[in-house]
Amino acid sequence: MIVRAVVVPYAPLLVPELVVGQVPEVSEVRRACVAAVGALAASSRRWIAVAPGFGEVADDAAGSFRGFGVDVRVRLNQNTEGDFDPALPLPVLIAGWLREQAGAQTVSVQLVSPSATSAQCRALGERLARAANSPVGLLVLGDGSPKHGERAPVRPDPRASDFDQQVHTAFKNADTEALLALDEGLAAELGAQGRSAWQVLAGTGSGWQCVSSELMVPFGVGYHVVVWDRVEP
Incomplete structure (x- = not known):
């Protein structure tokens, strides 16, 4: 069964080698994410990860952040040996990097289309829960809107703040129905690609x-860092 779930962003800034100098805001996001996956590893060293994207990812995949400027290499399985794929998607690279930071054994990555409907996402979540026949941790990788205020990397949108606050409230209340009710069209307009993984x-x-x-x-950019535990029956 899935015994603990963690939500983190998949921003390149999590990897220290990709950031020039010490930036307090970056350090705070990285600290929160590393602490969250540390909690995930404390519950299970075997993880399932869900992230926005397309296609399939081999469970023994290994890759490099070379495309982001530095050849930092990561593995999804601690026992993997062999070639490093330079074309692995960013969320997969971040999943491998976080696995190594937490000392987890494996992370199996399931990519879900950012345009998947709420019903499709629910169905995938149900399948993952049924397939977990031993204790595993669930790593959920997804960014919020990149359209917050004057510092936004793209054209800002005044709706971004309310949207990410709505997501934050749903996470804080462990409200799965509120997450499933998120407006898919609005999320797409706001560039919140984490919606499908959430x-x-x-x-x-x-x-x-x-x-x-x-x-x-x-x-x-809105970054959510969340730890959920299963309620004792």
């Missing part, structure tokens, strides 16, 4: 409690 988490069913939930908005 709804897969919601599809794993009720019976969650929130341990911690943070919303940070450095550089105009």
